[in-house]
Structures are given as C-alpha cells and as structure tokens.
Amino acid sequence: GDSVTQMEGPVTLSEEAFLTINCTYTATGYPSLFWYVQYPGEGLQLLLKATKADDKGSNKGFEATYRKETTSFHLEKGSVQVSDSAVYFCALLSGNTGKLIFGQGTTLQVKP
Amino acid sequence: DGGITQSPKYLFRKEGQNVTLSCEQNLNHDAMYWYRQDPGQGLRLIYYSQIVNDFQKGDIAEGYSVSREKKESFPLTVTSAQKNPTAFYLCASRIAGANPTDTQYFGPGTRLTVL
Numbered sequence: 001g002d003s004v005t006q007m008e009g010p011v012t013l014s015e016e017a018f019l020t021i022n023c024t025y026t027a028t029g030y031p032s033l034f035w036y037v038q039y040p041g042e043g044l045q046l047l048l049k050a051t052k053a054d055d056k057g058s059n060k061g062f063e064a065t066y067r068k069e070t071t072s073f074h075l076e077k078g079s080v081q082v083s084d085s086a087v088y089f090c091a092l093l094s095g096n097t098g099k100l101i102f103g104q105g106t107t108l109q110v111k112p
Numbered sequence: 113d114g115g116i117t118q119s120p121k122y123l124f125r126k127e128g129q130n131v132t133l134s135c136e137q138n139l140n141h142d143a144m145y146w147y148r149q150d151p152g153q154g155l156r157l158i159y160y161s162q163i164v165n166d167f168q169k170g171d172i173a174e175g176y177s178v179s180r181e182k183k184e185s186f187p188l189t190v191t192s193a194q195k196n197p198t199a200f201y202l203c204a205s206r207i208a209g210a211n212p213t214d215t216q217y218f219g220p221g222t223r224l225t226v227l
Contacts, residue, residue, distance in 0.1 A: 043218035102154030
C-alpha cells in the first residue's frame with residue numbers, strides 16, 4: 001500500500017541555519033504531495049503542496065520539489081527562525097476520496 | 113470566521129465508558145475526516161464521510177463509530193471496544209468533488225485520556 005517515510009527527529013538547528021527534512025514515498029502512480037505543520041497543542045496547517053511531478057510548492061520561505069525519479073518531496077528553508085519550531089508532516093493523497101497518508105512527523109527545534 | 117471547531121479540548125474517560133467527540137465546520141465543506149495521532153507517529157485515518165448520511169471506514173475503524181446527519185457535523189464515538197483510546201484526535205474537512213487535491217483543513221484537536 002501507499003506509504004510515506006520521513007527522516008527521524010528531532011532536528012535541532014540554530015537560528016538562520018539551513019533546513020532540510022527528507023521525505024520519500026511509495027505509491028501507485030503520481031499522487032499529490034503535501035507538507036503540514038503542527039505547532040504545540042494545535043491541529044495541522046497546510047504548509048505547501050505539489051500536485052504533479054517537477055512542481056515546486058512554496059510558502060513562508062519553505063520549499064519542496066516533487067521528484068518522481070527519486071520519489072521524494074524534501075522540505076527546505078534557507079534561514080530558519082525560532083518561530084519555525086514545530087512538528088512537520090509529509091503526506092500523500094491516496095485514491096480519490098481525499099484520504100491522506102502521513103509520515104511519522106519530524107520535530108524541528110530552532111535555538112536562538 | 114469560518115473554520116472547524118472540536119470540543120472538548122481535553123477529555124478524560126474511565127475504562128469501559130463510551131465517549132463522543134464533537135466536530136463542527138462552517139466552511140460548507142462536503143467531506144469530513146477523523147484522524148488519530150499517537151506520540152511519535154503520523155496521523156491515521158479512522159473514518160471519513162464524503163456526503164451527508166454516508167461514511168466509510170478508514171484504516172483503524174475498530175472500536176469507533178460515527179454519524180453524519182448534518183453537513184456541518186461529524187461526531188466520533190470512542191466505544192469501550194477500543195482497546196487503547198488514549199490519543200490526540202483530529203477532525204478535518206475539505207470541499208469534495210472532482211478535485212481531491214483540494215486542501216484538507218484541520219480542527220484544533222481533542223486530547224482523550226483514559227483513566
């Protein structure tokens with residue numbers, strides 16, 4: 001079945017450092033891909049998405065490119081801030097019912 | 113303001129009791145979803161509904177039940193048959209229809225603890 005694998009955390013960075021969180025997937029065809037962010041005690045917010053191969057999603061300085069050759073959708077940000085500290089989830093859209101398959105989440109801690 | 117509300121924020125239950133979690137949305141979305149989140153794990157789908165009076169099981173439906181009598185509401189009941197119900201429960205919704213890539217919006221969640 002479809003699945004998503006994320007790099008294990010926590011990831012600890014200093015403010016203004018470069019961020020990469022790896023995400024790879026296994027699926028039939030080319031599903032839409034998403035990054036969600038969860039701040040402590042809250043629900044999930046959509047960060048960015050890409051619906052087809054080679055698409056680049058971007059939002060709030062975060063970017064991710066849909067790579068079908070490597071079945072990857074890595075999240076990047078050039079300069080992280082303390083306010084970026086959160087849990088980041090990679091997900092894929094499975095089938096046509098809107099069902100999302102999530103990775104296990106990666107905790108990011110940014111220190112001043 | 114449009115959005116999804118979940119109540120209560122925290123819920124405590126004794127073993128052997130059923131408990132119902134509320135999810136309401138005023139986004140006029142057709143589809144609604146219930147996910148369960150455990151520490152260090154991603155979200156897993158419990159149930160979903162694409163239209164009123166219809167719903168389907170997700171990946172971990174055992175021990176749970178739902179109803180969809182109104183478009184705005186999708187309550188989840190955690191029954192005594194659920195062996196390990198302590199978790200964070202998230203409700204989501206999206207516009208249904210021909211484009212499944214439409215964004216899913218999430219509520220703030222309910223943290224259920226079984227005592």
